Amino acid sequence: MVKVGVLGLQGAVREHVRSIEASGAEAIVVKKVEQLAEIDGLIIPGGESTTMRRLIDKYSFMEPLREFGASGKPVFGTCAGLILIANEIVGYDEPHLGLMDAKVERNSFGRQVDSFEAELTIAGVANDFVGVFIRAPHIVEVGEDVEVLCKHNGRIVAARQNQFLGCSFHPELTDDHRITQYFVNMVKESK
Numbered sequence: 668m669v670k671v672g673v674l675g676l677q678g679a680v681r682e683h684v685r686s687i688e689a690s691g692a693e694a695i696v697v698k699k700v701e702q703l704a705e706i707d708g709l710i711i712p713g714g715e716s717t718t719m720r721r722l723i724d725k726y727s728f729m730e731p732l733r734e735f736g737a738s739g740k741p742v743f744g745t746c747a748g749l750i751l752i753a754n755e756i757v758g759y760d761e762p763h764l765g766l767m768d769a770k771v772e773r774n775s776f777g778r779q780v781d782s783f784e785a786e787l788t789i790a791g792v793a794n795d796f797v798g799v800f801i802r803a804p805h806i807v808e809v810g811e812d813v814e815v816l817c818k819h820n821g822r823i824v825a826a827r828q829n830q831f832l833g834c835s836f837h838p839e840l841t842d843d844h845r846i847t848q849y850f851v852n853m854v855k856e857s858k
């Protein structure tokens with residue numbers, strides 16, 4: 668059984684564990700750098716990217732996470748996790764992990780619609796996936812070898828570049844595990 672870690676510093680960790688287990692993989696909550704050696708793929712959850720970044724620095728996760736991504740092991744960033752893996756953030760001089768060739772904008776769905784649900788068509792995953800968006804980012808631009816998997820109202824909300832997967836919404840907050848299953852399959856294929 669493949670082992671999928673969830674970065675457990677902050678955010679929606681438990682829900683991802685449930686979703687990983689429902690997708691036929693073993694879930695490991697990663698709270699220490701050494702645990703990265705035990706896992707075959709990693710989910711960086713939603714939460715608050717600035718807080719998560721502070722904790723990544725505090726617990727010396729920055730370089731180990733960059734190396735994990737560079738090693739070819741799959742990384743899935745959801746919502747704040749997407750902001751963390753992107754290589755450009757609108758309004759910021761520096762990205763965080765800078766793993767995926769995508770430019771993201773934070774809190775980009777406006778104040779009136781802070782949180783909402785939308786039925787999405789996600790290439791290779793589903794054409795009726797309910798995405799839960801909570802002060803969500805969106806992807807403004809992607810590099811050449813990034814595949815756009817989903818748009819909502821003309822905005823990119825899911826994309827994949829080789830071993831990196833990112834989405835604006837919170838797939839772990841519904842009982843629909845199909846995008847987690849898609850990621851678990853990426854992890855299996857990378858072994």
Ligand SMILES: NC(=O)CC[C@H](N)C(=O)O
Nearest residue numbers: 713714715716746747802
């Ligand atoms: N639900 C989320 O992960 C929100 C992301 C948050 N707005 C941020 O910028 O980090």
